[in-house]
Amino acid sequence: MARYPVWWERLAFKGFAFLVDHPWLVALAPSVARVAQKLHPLIKGTLLDPARPWTRSRELPKVAKQTFKEFWRSRKR
Numbered sequence: 001m002a003r004y005p006v007w008w009e010r011l012a013f014k015g016f017a018f019l020v021d022h023p024w025l026v027a028l029a030p031s032v033a034r035v036a037q038k039l040h041p042l043i044k045g046t047l048l049d050p051a052r053p054w055t056r057s058r059e060l061p062k063v064a065k066q067t068f069k070e071f072w073r074s075r076k077r
Contacts, residue, residue, distance in 0.1 A: 033063045 005013075019025055040060065043049045051060055066074075 030063065030067050037063050 037060070040049070040051075044055055045052060049055060054060065
């Protein structure tokens, strides 16, 4: 058993820490995801596709039209 995490785990945790320290990036993510989903067919299956292992045998799930937070704010009380 490794005593320290491997390099990619350390990188993932540093990326997560950066994201959590910048809430505006979290708020921007749904908009970026909607645009990226429209552009994904252009790179699907190529080496540029970050979801290539997943999309070899399945489709990525669709990004919701509104976030839960947007839905919650828009509902009538």
